[in-house]
Amino acid sequence: MKVLIADDDPQLVRALRITLGAHGYEVVAAPDGASAITLAVKERPDIYIVDLGMPRLDGIGLIEAVRGWSTAPIIVVSGRTGSADKVEALDAGADDYVTKPFQVDELLARLRALARRAVAASDEPVVTFGDVIVDLSTTSVTRGGERVHLTPTEWRILEFLVRNPGSLVTRQTLLKRIWGSDQVTDTGYLRLYMSQLRKKLEADPAHPRHLLTESGMGYRLLTD
Template identity: 60%
Template sequence: MNDVLVVDDDPHILKALKITLHAHGYTVVTAPDGESAVRSAARHAFGVIILDLGLPDIDGTTVITRLRQWSVVPVLVLSARHGSDDKVRALDAGADDYVTKPFGLDELLARLRAVQRRSIQADEAPVVTTASFTVDLAMRRVTRNGQDVRLTPTEWGILELLVRNPEKLITQQQLLTEIWGPAYTTEANYLRVYMAQLRRKLEPDPGNPKHFMTEAGIGYRFQP
């Protein structure tokens, strides 16, 4: 679905993105604030929402929280806020990815395609194949070079969460909450240990990973 809702209070950005996205085959609807964005999303089934956090009426993170009460539409955050705390809050609220202003149009289009791919892949057969290994989610089986890879239950839990969300930035808090529980959201050292183990078992070069990428201070991203 190529219908995109762009939410930003800067009319120049709205105009530029509408022209650019239209030139790449997207149908674009724009909204200048959070309330009109929520109303528009309720009336129309968009394929992706591009959302600025600094809106004049309600914060973009609040928009995401309200959308996630009834919608799973991919949300790509576009914001001038550079701090990792803002990124974490938006991602934990349910955003799928984050692009920081000023941004290159090539990067924005690549991120847009990535969240669309992830949305499509969620409906496909539960087998994830990379150049290095294969994960059969239904059988809970991982193979590398034709050989089974033995994972601990915790390793499997982390792997499953990441590969079910390809190319999406998953925060440390999300991983810790899902795998260990809400009481462990500050235990980032747990994640570092287990991510190192997964890389040793699955990456061709664990010191230079291709599939399990770290976003410093924020979380991890799985690249198929």
Template identity: 55%
Template structure:
């Protein structure tokens, strides 16, 4: 079970988040202020922290800095503060991501999955090999027939998400949200363009792809 600490001084929000996260398989610890949060980090095995900035005793940014002095657990900030300065300050203090209130539960869960995935990837950067091309995730390198394949940053991001989830169907919405951001979740034209480019660069037969497969109307799948 993945341990998550939720820190917020709003008891209703704490309850809602606890129910939603537990329903999705997380083990949840809650704290209503900064001191309780810092204590909880020392007492519970945690894979992720969800933290409000506006705490009653210690500012959330200070809590992040104190945690970062000895622990690298990913931190997702939740806050009603909307200015860029607040976001930059939290990120500079060591937060890994920032979600502004109000937010939807689907976006929150997607952010959590992305943070946990990145944390896991820091310990394992595999090389994925197919009969057509090889992807070296650690070195951000793609080769085909022994030659380097030049990808744009966006092409790489699309390919990386697919190859990290072999044989798993990745929906249009998930790809768009994770590569371009939630605001682009319905702009599937982006995907068609970039998938066509990737197939031209990587597939032996672009009209009959073997590795970058389309699930009509749903999404894409990487077949090793």
């Protein structure tokens, strides 16, 4: 699987080349956003690792450019820790966000999750997590072999998370997808619906393992 790293820190790029190469990834790298676009067109990477603070074209500009022609997963690795930066990157089209400095094991785990998504995408009609089976083709959900009734809105939220497994989905993205407008504000609807989904699908709703909240940003479905 080919990974494109867009980062102007040569030491970090060198370290990632060694680490990712040792885990079977093919790595190509660019020191700025403009070069990354040229390289992406040539190499057609399966996954992108993108820094935000790059010369010539920053990470947000690169993400928006890539999203114009590719659905390949994008993971941001940045020293910017503010939630506004994270939300901006995710809303631009990034799939995940890791803050520098980071643990290599964490980055590898995020890459594996995104790699599975890149391979399977949404072509797989049946997705499982815990004792829950979600059949996208029949819009049905079972838990422990028993059919689970979801409201239409609950289904739409779950379906979007299931089609983006492991990825951090912002509240604004869900609001736009479910209610269809950028002007919709979260007045507690999503928290309510996520609480209901956890009651129906999690073994311990108070301590969910699969339907997770990322504080201040959004939600993530873990299928492992």
